Amino acid sequence: xxxxxxxxxxxxxxxxxxxxxxxxxxxxxxxxxxxxxxxxxxxxxxxxxxxxxxxxxxxxxxxxxxxxxxxxxxxxxxxxxxxxxxxxxxxxxxxxxxxxxxxxxxxxxxxxxxxxxxxxxxxxxxxxxxxxxxxxxxxxxxxxxxxxxxxxxxxxxxx
Amino acid sequence: xxxxxxxxxxxxxxxxxxxxxxxxxxxxxxxxxxxxxxxxxxxxxxxxxxxxxxxxxxxxxxxxxxxxxxxxxxxxxxxxxxxxxxxxxxxxxxxxxxxxxxxxxxxxxxxxxxxxxxxxxxxxxxxxxxx
Numbered sequence: 001x002x003x004x005x006x007x008x009x010x011x012x013x014x015x016x017x018x019x020x021x022x023x024x025x026x027x028x029x030x031x032x033x034x035x036x037x038x039x040x041x042x043x044x045x046x047x048x049x050x051x052x053x054x055x056x057x058x059x060x061x062x063x064x065x066x067x068x069x070x071x072x073x074x075x076x077x078x079x080x081x082x083x084x085x086x087x088x089x090x091x092x093x094x095x096x097x098x099x100x101x102x103x104x105x106x107x108x109x110x111x112x113x114x115x116x117x118x119x120x121x122x123x124x125x126x127x128x129x130x131x132x133x134x135x136x137x138x139x140x141x142x143x144x145x146x147x148x149x150x151x152x153x154x155x156x157x158x159x
Numbered sequence: 160x161x162x163x164x165x166x167x168x169x170x171x172x173x174x175x176x177x178x179x180x181x182x183x184x185x186x187x188x189x190x191x192x193x194x195x196x197x198x199x200x201x202x203x204x205x206x207x208x209x210x211x212x213x214x215x216x217x218x219x220x221x222x223x224x225x226x227x228x229x230x231x232x233x234x235x236x237x238x239x240x241x242x243x244x245x246x247x248x249x250x251x252x253x254x255x256x257x258x259x260x261x262x263x264x265x266x267x268x269x270x271x272x273x274x275x276x277x278x279x280x281x282x283x284x285x286x287x288x289x290x
Binding site for chain 1: 173202203204205207227228229230231233234237238241
């Protein structure tokens, strides 16, 4: 339970997460799972500045998969973030996120992406990854802010 | 016309805030607002926002004003200004700060930024005292 939010958001730690979700979920820690950011200290520093007093850890996917049980047992309220769908899918493999809610928070327009919601643009590969996550037991919903209407995966994939 | 060394101000904020602030400066200060460029993060990925900000900032002295230091605008501003002697970042932008900027942007960048932060903070007051 202490992972209070699994979120895919290409901006990672930003206003919606820190203020919108943070106000409601009161996280004590952010975990950013990203194989590239693990090797970029200056970018880590940027994101840490945005997190205020809340601690931030950056980990690669394999380490995150290994430590997931430990985080679930920890009393620290944790928001886990990835900046793309593919990384969350890798986390979810082996039913590691089975029964967990995965929140799609924000992916902007870009090459090969089409608009699903105003804040969500997906590639064909993203759609395939989301289907795979659902088949592995994850409950995928799009919702940019906690009070917003959640949109289920079936609806998203029909768009 | 401004001196060649006068700083450009880029106001980077959520939604329509930047355009609104620069519009308000124009209503009050007229053409002096030409020294400000509004930029919104609306609908832009982090990479796109950083590139746009970098393009707008150019090669001369620039002050990047952001609304929230802890948001995507703040992160883009930090990425744009780090290791750049001619770029400075100011968080928590407000209207008095921008008005001060457009009339003093020929000052040396360090002196200018210290002044803006000081005057921006000083402009937050409680004229009627504590309620």
